[in-house]
Amino acid sequence: MQYRTCPRNGDRISVLGLGCMRLPGALGRPDERRAREIIARAVERGVNYLDTAYLYPGNEACVGASLEELGLRDRVLLATKLPHGSVRSAADLDRIFDEQLRRLRTDRVDYYLIHNVTSPAQWERLRDLGVEDWIERQRAAGRIRRMGFSYHGSAGDFPVVLDAYDWDFCQIQYNYAGERYQAGTAGLLAAHERGMAVFVMEPLLGGRLADRLPDRARKILDAAAEPGLATPAAWGLSWVWDHPEVTMLLSGMSATEQVDENCALADRALPGSLTTSQREVIARVVAEFERANRVPCTGCNYCMPCPRGINIPGCFSAYNASYAHGWLTGVAQYFTASAVRTERPRLVSNCVRCGACARRCPQGIDIPARLSEVGRRFQPGPVGWALEAWSRRPRGRA
Ligand code: SF4
Numbered sequence: 227m228q229y230r231t232c233p234r235n236g237d238r239i240s241v242l243g244l245g246c247m248r249l250p251g252a253l254g255r256p257d258e259r260r261a262r263e264i265i266a267r268a269v270e271r272g273v274n275y276l277d278t279a280y281l282y283p284g285n286e287a288c289v290g291a292s293l294e295e296l297g298l299r300d301r302v303l304l305a306t307k308l309p310h311g312s313v314r315s316a317a318d319l320d321r322i323f324d325e326q327l328r329r330l331r332t333d334r335v336d337y338y339l340i341h342n343v344t345s346p347a348q349w350e351r352l353r354d355l356g357v358e359d360w361i362e363r364q365r366a367a368g369r370i371r372r373m374g375f376s377y378h379g380s381a382g383d384f385p386v387v388l389d390a391y392d393w394d395f396c397q398i399q400y401n402y403a404g405e406r407y408q409a410g411t412a413g414l415l416a417a418h419e420r421g422m423a424v425f426v427m428e429p430l431l432g433g434r435l436a437d438r439l440p441d442r443a444r445k446i447l448d449a450a451a452e453p454g455l456a457t458p459a460a461w462g463l464s465w466v467w468d469h470p471e472v473t474m475l476l477s478g479m480s481a482t483e484q485v486d487e488n489c490a491l492a493d494r495a496l497p498g499s500l501t502t503s504q505r506e507v508i509a510r511v512v513a514e515f516e517r518a519n520r521v522p523c524t525g526c527n528y529c530m531p532c533p534r535g536i537n538i539p540g541c542f543s544a545y546n547a548s549y550a551h552g553w554l555t556g557v558a559q560y561f562t563a564s565a566v567r568t569e570r571p572r573l574v575s576n577c578v579r580c581g582a583c584a585r586r587c588p589q590g591i592d593i594p595a596r597l598s599e600v601g602r603r604f605q606p607g608p609v610g611w612a613l614e615a616w617s618r619r620p621r622g623r624a
């Protein structure tokens with residue numbers, strides 16, 4: 227395992243962090259036995275940074291219980307996040323943080339983030355509620371060690387947020403397909419210039435730069451494969467680690483085999499190690515990816531649940547798959563995602579455009595409008611009318 231040092235405080239962090247949001251198990255019910263195995267394997271292989279959040283259902287409690295049972299709390303830097311939208315008063319800061327410490331079975335959070343900042347106004351609102359004094363009190367009591375934020379806003383707003391507080395670190399979405407997306411490369415450099423540690427999330431775009439890469443992009447990588455760069459995931463992670471400004475990247479590993487594979491890559495994760503020709507391969511992959519990637523959904527599930535039962539990330543995944551792997555592959559995925567064969571299909575045409583989902587999307591996707599596109603692709607004309615008639619047919623009593 228390679229380690230990099232946080233410029234501001236000298237913390238030594240493994241280049242690979244464990245993003246706990248994608249620990250295995252049904253949404254809201256992490257599989258505690260498998261989660262424990264993954265955490266144990268990751269720490270054994272040298273990972274020393276674990277990231278969770280208040281808003282990941284059941285996740286803080288699962289991580290806390292695992293660390294306690296494994297006796298690993300003092301061997302890792304534990305990160306979690308403040309759901310700023312739930313803070314209405316200074317008292318809420320204490321209430322939420324105390325609950326987090328209880329769930330995590332710890333007396334301190336090493337890295338605390340304001341979760342999903344999308345505009346400077348969100349920090350200003352917290353500041354008006356007294357968050358700066360609150361942070362200082364927590365630091366003085368040893369309950370928070372480092373303070374940062376995770377970001378999903380525009381490139382233009384990012385420097386404003388960087389300069390709004392004396393942050394230790396920031397967490398940005400960054401991958402080879404997103405150099406100009408959100409904070410992007412300009413944001414990475416701006417944070418580094420300010421002496422902040424930069425943590426990267428979505429290095430593989432929720433798996434879309436790994437096993438779900440478009441066929442033509444995959445062929446380019448397969449043709450260029452070499453030891454250490456044998457899989458799409460290896461290319462994607464190595465591209466991020468190639469940047470010296472990146473301190474650590476988070477990977478949402480959901481199986482011990484993935485932990486082993488990623489840790490083997492992290493053993494060699496030196497900055498500046500990609501060659502010019504390897505960077506050219508990635509540029510060709512980006513061109514193919516952009517051709518097929520119609521909706522920038524990462525599958526984070528923040529928009530769920532939909533009151534009409536629509537599987538929003540599943541529909542977008544199917545839509546993108548129809549351009550990446552062919553229409554038939556996409557429509558088969560769409561029928562599964564929308565439960566077409568069940569008593570109660572949840573078609574995209576069930577959407578009533580309430581907008582609740584779009585307000586929660588960190589990627590800023592206009593979800594109702596994009597679901598209409600999904601409908602046009604998979605439920606065209608008579609097919610759509612037939613599916614809707616089927617889904618709305620009278621049902622007998624159960
Ligand atoms: S806008 Fe449509 S998809 Fe979004 S929550 Fe409302 S009904 Fe569901």
Ligand code: SF4
Nearest residue numbers: 523524526527529587
């Ligand atoms: S639509 Fe947005 S919130 Fe929903 S899963 Fe995709 S990226 Fe996440």
